Each structure stands twice: as C-alpha cells, then as structure tokens.
Amino acid sequence: MRLRRSGSLPCTGRLERQLRRGGFGLIAGADEAGRGALFGAVFAAAVILSEERPVRGVRDSKQLDPGRREELAEHIRSRAVSWAVAGVDARVIDRINIYQASRLAMKQALEQLRPPADYLLLDAVPVDLPVPQRALIRGDAICQSIAAASILAKVTRDRAMREWDQVYPQYGLARHKGYATAEHIRALERYGPTIEHRFSYEPVRAVTPRWLAWLCEQRRNGPRESGRLWD
Numbered sequence: 446m447r448l449r450r451s452g453s454l455p456c457t458g459r460l461e462r463q464l465r466r467g468g469f470g471l472i473a474g475a476d477e478a479g480r481g482a483l484f485g486a487v488f489a490a491a492v493i494l495s496e497e498r499p500v501r502g503v504r505d506s507k508q509l510d511p512g513r514r515e516e517l518a519e520h521i522r523s524r525a526v527s528w529a530v531a532g533v534d535a536r537v538i539d540r541i542n543i544y545q546a547s548r549l550a551m552k553q554a555l556e557q558l559r560p561p562a563d564y565l566l567l568d569a570v571p572v573d574l575p576v577p578q579r580a581l582i583r584g585d586a587i588c589q590s591i592a593a594a595s596i597l598a599k600v601t602r603d604r605a606m607r608e609w610d611q612v613y614p615q616y617g618l619a620r621h622k623g624y625a626t627a628e629h630i631r632a633l634e635r636y637g638p639t640i641e642h643r644f645s646y647e648p649v650r651a652v653t654p655r656w657l658a659w660l661c662e663q664r665r666n667g668p669r670e671s672g673r674l675w676d
Contacts, residue, residue, distance in 0.1 A: 456504045458589040461494065464564050471526065474590025475555055475564035475572070477547045478506070478598035483633075483649050484616070484623030484642050485609060486532035487543065489550035490597035491558055494590050498524040503592045505585040506599040518600040521593045528593075528603045529557035539645040548572055554594075566590050613639055 461472045477489040481550075494500065500520045509517065522528055538546040552572045555562060565578035568591050572578065584591040603622055610619035616632045616639075623629070625648050633642075633649065634636035637656030644647045 450499045454594050456469070456585075456587055456589060458494070458496075458499070460566060460588050461496075461590055461666040465496070468566040469577070471560055471562045472564045472566060472590060473527075473555060473558060474568075474584070474588060474592070474594045475551045476591050476595040476598055476603045477550055478595065478624065480543050481545055481625070482623035482643070483625050483629060483646050484535070484618060484639070485605060486534045487546050487550050488530060488532045488598045488602040488605070489536060489547065489603065490528065490530045490594040491554040491562070492521060492528045492530045492563055492590055492593040492597060493526040493558060493560075494521075494593055495524055495526050500524055500593065503589050503596065504540050505592050506595040507585075509596070511603065514551070514596050514603075515601050517593075517596050521597060525593070527558045527560060527562075528597060529554045530597055531557065532601075532605070535641050535643045538643050542645070543643075544570070568595065609641065613641075 449633050464472050471493050473491050473493045475489060475491040477487055479485065479487045500517065502517060503521070506514055515655060524572045533546040533550045537549070541549070541617055551567065551570070552574060555565065555572060556576060562576060565572065565574065565576050566584060566588050567578055567580045568584035569580055569582055581588055585595040586671065606618045606622045615636050617628045621629050630648055633652050638644065638649050644650060644653060
C-alpha cells in the first residue's frame, strides 16, 4: 500500500484512515520524550486511537502548553483503544546510547498494548518488532497517533521530573525537566552529578572527574556532606 508523502500532511488522522482502508484495524503511534535531557529516564508512549471516539486538538506536544498537554493526556487515556508508557533509565542509556534506549522504550511501550497493534507509525526511528511499520520524519507534527503518543510521553516524563525534584531540589528539575539549561549546568558544577544523571552526556561527563576526586577525598577523610554526589 502506498501512502502519500508525509511532508505535505498536517497533524491529522489521514495516515491512519489510509491504513484502515488498506486493511489494518489497530494502528499504533509511538514517540519518546527526553532524548536530549541530562537527567533521568527517556520515556516512550504508544497509542491506538479510536476512530469512534476521537480526541480533538491533538498535535505535537512541543506546541502545547503544560496545562493543555495534561488535559489532552487525560482525554487520550480515556478514549484510546489502548495506550501504554515505558521508560529506560539513565544507566541503560549510558550503556547502550540514547538512540538505542529510545528505540527500546518505544518497543516496550508497544509490547504492552492490549489489544496489540497490527501497524506501527513511529517518530523517525524503527523498532525491532515483527509488525508492519513506518518511521516518519517529524512524525509527531504530521501524524495524530504519534502526536498523541508524544503527549503521553511528555506528560509522564514531566511528572517524573517533578517527583525527582523532591529528591534533588538543588538541581531545579521541576523547572528545566533535566535539560541542559544554564541553571542545570551551574547546579552540576556546584553539586556534581547524581546517580540519575546521564554520564555519557558531555555536560555531565565534563564535571564528573572533579567530583569523583572530591568523593575519594571525602571517603579518605570521613563522611561526605549531604546533597553531594550520588546522595
């Protein structure tokens, strides 16, 4: 089956309708959130939208303010045929790299769908599943199912960052969501990285040797002060 070129499409359900006409009934969109962050897991969501219970206003999560994302996420969860969210933590990201971790998170979210999808629409990257699929450049901007997944992934990750902010308040995670803002870099330089930071990322790696030396010195000389490396 031949789909129209994606670059000319707005964020609608047109791709899903074309696929349904081609015989597919359970079309899932999948997307991730947090690839560029210095802290925490990368999250991915998968969504099979309902043809009978559409969600109005779905678009790329980056184009929506936080309140609207939360509102749409609630509608998506209540009206979708199926949805799921998965996360891959910083230690796995450091071990296999962020590209592979993003693919893994998307695969895990898709595997949780009940009923399972029979066709996958993915944002930019393919996944290792034996299901017909298409990876679309800027899929969250042009495909409604992918956009819905981007909203769920973003809302879930933002909520996780607010929770982590209660554990590590000195980093400002609730404000910058773990991204490489000036505030975050200053906090890394002052307090060092936590165990939830991504050590394979250059801004974290750049401050790590100094803080490892400090930790060794603290261990030699007695208890380290609270709030520092890996508290």
